[in-house]
Amino acid sequence: MTIAIIDYGMGNLHSVAKAIEHVSPDERVTITRDARAIKGASRVVLPGQGAIRDCMGELERTELTGLVKELLRDASKPLLGICVGQQMLMDKSEENGGVRCLGYMPGRVTRFDDTALDEQGQRLKVPHMGWNRVHQHHMHPLWEGILTGERFYFVHSYFVQAEDDAHAMGYIDYAGSRAHVATGRDAVFAVQFHPEKSADAGLRLLANFVAWSP
Amino acid sequence: MTLAKRIIPCLDVDRGRVVKGVNFLGIRDAGDPVEVARRYNEQNADEITFLDITASHEARGTTLDMVSRIAGEVFIPLTVGGGIRSCDNIRALLNAGADKVSINTAAVTDPDFVYEAAERFGSQCIVVAIDAKRVSEDDEPPRWEIFTHGGRKSTGLDAVEWSRRMVEYGAGELLVTSMDRDGTREGFDLGVTRAISDAVSVPVIASGGVGNLDHLVAGVKEGGADAVLAASIFHFGEYTIEQAKQYMADHGLEMRL
Secondary structure (H helix, E strand, O other), rough: EEEEOOOOOOOOOOHHHHHHHOOOOOOOOEEEOHHHHHOOOOOEEOOOOHHHHHHHHHHHHHOOOHHHHHHHHHHOEEEEEHHHHHOEEEEEHHHHHHHEOOEEEEEEEEEEOOOOEOHHHOOOOOOEEEEEEEEEEEOOOOOOOOOEEEEEEEEOOOOEEEHHHHEEEEOOOOOOEEEEEEEEEEEOOOOOOOHHHHHHHHHHHHOOOOOOOO | OOOOEEEEEEEEEEEEEEEEEOOOOOOEEEEEEHHHHHHHHOOOOOOEEEEEEOHHHHHHHHHHHHHHHOOOOOOOOOEEEOOOOHHHHHHHHHHOEEEEOEOHHHHHHHHHHHHHHHHHHHHHHHEEEEEEOOOOOOOOOOOEEEOOOOEEEEEEEEEHHHHHHHHHOOOOOEOOOOOOOOOOOOOHHHHHHHHHHHHHHHEEEEOOOOOOOOHHHHHHHOOOOOOOEEEHHHOOOOOOOHHHHHHHHHHOOOOOO
C-alpha cells in the first residue's frame, strides 16, 4: 500500500511523511507530483502552507489541479487535507483579495479578527499559533481514540467556515469566530491543524487515516 | 480563551552538543541534542527550539543531520536558528524537518531578507529574533535597542519600532531576548516583553534570564508573552517541563497538560 503526499511545491512535506512513516512502518510513503504515482496510491495527502494564492497557483502550474479535482469527484480513495490543504477544498478564500478554490465543500475562508480581546483584555494574536482544544462536532472514524477537547497544534491566520453542518467535523472558537478546523465529506477529511506536529493526538489521527476505509 | 501558553525548551548546540553557559563562567555540556529533544518531548514540551551557536560552514551539515534526526522522532514543532542568511539555508532546514526558522543577525543587516523569506515560505515559519538591551537610565522612560553579536554591538534601532517593522515585513512570530538578563537567572525583562507584545499582532516568545518557575508565570502575566523559552532550568534537571506547566496552570494560566 502506498500513501502519496502531493508535492506541488508548497508545504513542509517532510514532517508529514516522517509522521506517517512513524505510525505505519509497513506502508510506503512517497512525496510526489507524478500523476501516475498519485493515481496508483491507495491514499493521498494534500498539504499546503503559506498564502492560498500561491498554493492554488502552484497546483495549477504543476498541472495537478485537474487530478486533485478528479480524486475528489471519484471519492474512491481516502484523502487527507492539511492546513491550506483544507482551505483549498472550499469554494473561495478571502485571502489575497479573493481566490477561487477547488469548490469541493461549500463554505468560505476568512481571516481572524486581530483586534479581538480575551477575557483579561489581552489582544488575541493572529496568526492563531499554538495548541488549542478541538471540539468534535460529528463522530468520524478519524476521531477514534481521541477525546473531544483534545489539543492540536495550529499556525494560521485564515480559517474555514463550512456552509453545510454535515461537513463540519470539529471546531475551535477563537477571536470571536467559530472555525471549522476539521471538515469532511465522503472519502475526504481535512484539518486546519498540523497532526504531524500534534504529538500523540496528531499521530493517532494519522494512524486512523491510514486505517480508514470509507 | 482556550489557546494554551507554550513552554519552549531551547537547545543551544555547539558542534553537535547541547551546551549552556552558566553565569558566564563557561560552557557546561548538557548532552546529545537528539537525546535531549526526546526527553523534552516525553515531558510534554509544546515546541523545541534548536539554536546552532557554532553556525560555521563546517558545522552546517552536522546541524542538518541533527535536525533530521530530531524531526524523525519528535512530533512537535521544531524551530531552528543560528547563522541563517539565505533562502537556500531556510529551504535546507525545512527539508530536513524544521517547521520554523529563527532569523537573527541577517534581519538587521538585510531586512529585505525577512520579507523575501516570508513571501517564499510563508510567515508561519519565519521567526525573527529580537535581541534587545535597555539603553535608558533608571529615571528615564524605558527604551530598548537592538544589539547584535551576542549583545556587544549596538545598532541604534529602537526595539519596539524594529519589532513592528519586522512584523510588517512578514515575521510570523518574534523571539524577544533581553541581552541584559540572558544567563543571569534573574527573570525576563518584563518591560521590553510587554512593550513589544502590546505593539504587534503576532505571538511573542519571552526569552533570557529564567531562573525559576515564577519567572515563567510573570513572563505571560506581566510580560504578555504567548510563549516562554528557557534552557538551563530544564537542562540540568532542576525542573521538568511538566512541573513548569503544572505550576503555570496552578497560577491560572491555560496550559496543555
